[in-house]
Amino acid sequence: MPQYYFGMKLQIFVLFSLFTQIGAAKVEKPNMIVIMCDDLGYADVGFNGCQDIPTPHIDSIARNGVRCTNGYVAYPVCGPSRAGFMTARYPQRFGFERNPQYQPQDSDMGLTREEKTIAELLRPAGYHSGIIGKWHLGAHIPTSHPMKRGFDEFYGHLGGGHVYFPEKLTIRRSQDAKGESESYRTWLMKNFEPVPPRKYLTDDFSDEAVSFVERNRDWPFFLFLSYNAPHTPLEATEKYLNRFSDIQDPKRKTYAAMVSAVDDGVGRVLKEVRRHGLEEKTIICFLSDNGGPTSKNASRNNPLRGDKGDAWEGGFRVPFALQWKGRLPEGRVYDKPVSALDLGGTVVALSGAEVPEGKPLDGVNLIPYLTGENKGAPHEAIYLRQFDRNRFAVRQGNEKILIPWKGGKAQLYDLGKDLGESTDLADRFPDKVEHLNRLRIQWNRQLREPAFLGLLHLPKRKKKP
Numbered sequence: 495m496p497q498y499y500f501g502m503k504l505q506i507f508v509l510f511s512l513f514t515q516i517g518a519a520k521v522e523k524p525n526m527i528v529i530m531c532d533d534l535g536y537a538d539v540g541f542n543g544c545q546d547i548p549t550p551h552i553d554s555i556a557r558n559g560v561r562c563t564n565g566y567v568a569y570p571v572c573g574p575s576r577a578g579f580m581t582a583r584y585p586q587r588f589g590f591e592r593n594p595q596y597q598p599q600d601s602d603m604g605l606t607r608e609e610k611t612i613a614e615l616l617r618p619a620g621y622h623s624g625i626i627g628k629w630h631l632g633a634h635i636p637t638s639h640p641m642k643r644g645f646d647e648f649y650g651h652l653g654g655g656h657v658y659f660p661e662k663l664t665i666r667r668s669q670d671a672k673g674e675s676e677s678y679r680t681w682l683m684k685n686f687e688p689v690p691p692r693k694y695l696t697d698d699f700s701d702e703a704v705s706f707v708e709r710n711r712d713w714p715f716f717l718f719l720s721y722n723a724p725h726t727p728l729e730a731t732e733k734y735l736n737r738f739s740d741i742q743d744p745k746r747k748t749y750a751a752m753v754s755a756v757d758d759g760v761g762r763v764l765k766e767v768r769r770h771g772l773e774e775k776t777i778i779c780f781l782s783d784n785g786g787p788t789s790k791n792a793s794r795n796n797p798l799r800g801d802k803g804d805a806w807e808g809g810f811r812v813p814f815a816l817q818w819k820g821r822l823p824e825g826r827v828y829d830k831p832v833s834a835l836d837l838g839g840t841v842v843a844l845s846g847a848e849v850p851e852g853k854p855l856d857g858v859n860l861i862p863y864l865t866g867e868n869k870g871a872p873h874e875a876i877y878l879r880q881f882d883r884n885r886f887a888v889r890q891g892n893e894k895i896l897i898p899w900k901g902g903k904a905q906l907y908d909l910g911k912d913l914g915e916s917t918d919l920a921d922r923f924p925d926k927v928e929h930l931n932r933l934r935i936q937w938n939r940q941l942r943e944p945a946f947l948g949l950l951h952l953p954k955r956k957k958k959p
């Protein structure tokens with residue numbers, strides 16, 4: 495046998511050992527904390543240029559890490575956006591394309607059991623998972639409660655929103671609330687038990703988040719801090735309102751106070767992470783679940799066009815930043831499109847958790863992109879389908895089409911030059927429209943029709959005479 499054969503074998507052996515060592519080092523099981531606001535506008539954090547609401551703690555995440563200027567969620571309203579985040583898969587793949595109704599008796603009204611949550615994926619990898627705040631993925635406690643979906647602890651509410659003042663929480667048991675609006679007034683649940691109201695909701699969630707970090711500091715954890723602020727109703731305490739005596743519009747003033755309360759909470763969580771020396775072990779992300787509904791809560795999405803619910807950028811491009819001390823560069827601005835689905839994609843990849851066969855994640859591990867190690871784009875395209883609105887959006891590079899799928903004319907925008915989507919270029923570049931439409935057709939083949947009726951399908955309440 496020629497001598498080079500042994501030499502080659504040795505080289506392969508050395509390479510193989512090196513590779514497995516690198517492979518082993520990659521499974522490092524970082525913690526992940528995702529702080530998600532509800533209906534926060536793109537322009538309502540300091541790191542996106544907000545002037546009238548100081549958000550120093552939220553901004554510190556961008557300063558100590560990466561600000562993603564093109565961060566998308568999977569859908570421009572709460573429920574489907576969260577279903578996407580929670581599974582790291584487009585929710586249209588599994589029929590979660592509407593805001594679920596609050597139906598504690600209906601096990602089909604929410605996240606199908608055919609999908610796995612990030613918490614379910616992370617559990618076999620040794621993670622302890624908690625959700626604090628809004629769930630909104632099903633109110634049927636025996637099957638849809640967060641602790642039936644991979645979470646080890648829950649402190650929050652099952653529905654799509656909540657009142658903030660403890661004295662307004664008048665319904666003890668979550669399963670007794672009839673419909674969405676009553677669900678806003680239930681007591682919060684700690685795991686499966688109703689808890690007597692304690693304090694202003696945002697502060698209450700922040701307390702619980704600090705406690706979560708303290709209690710779980712010694713093992714890998716995933717914390718979803720799911721503030722319902724600044725979703726309506728607009729309610730804030732004097733402590734926070736007093737910070738905004740110079741804002742005249744009462745709606746904007748209360749909204750600002752609510753965002754300020756979140757910022758305080760973010761600061762306390764960051765401090766707790768530092769106190770336990772966990773900064774280098776913890777990826778901390780901040781984002782909103784959809785664009786601001788500007789007329790409802792006085793949020794702002796400028797310079798983006800459109801609001802919550804829209805396929806314009808203002809509907810589903812959100813404030814998006816993440817830090818990971820020692821691993822991500824500090825103060826970097828990343829402009830390629832990323833998605834909320836990537837947060838799960840990142841932690842699942844880093845944890846070494848297995849992904850079920852036949853259900854690949856749409857979310858990718860963002861870390862190599864954010865460090866600059868991978869210069870490519872994380873996604874071939876960003877997709878949105880709004881079944882009930884007869885609408886698709888597809889973005890590739892800076893080009894975006896909006897297209898009705900039951901007939902109608904497509905629009906094309908160049909987001910690089912026209913962030914506000916004011917000049918329709920479809921007639922000038924029909925080939926581009928066709929290319930993006932081909933991507934849409936391909937993607938749409940992988941989707942299902944919505945699996946349940948949504949809030950919009952409820953009979954309209956009769957107005958009192």
Ligand code: CA
Pocket residue numbers: 532533571572725783784
């Ligand atoms: Ca929302």
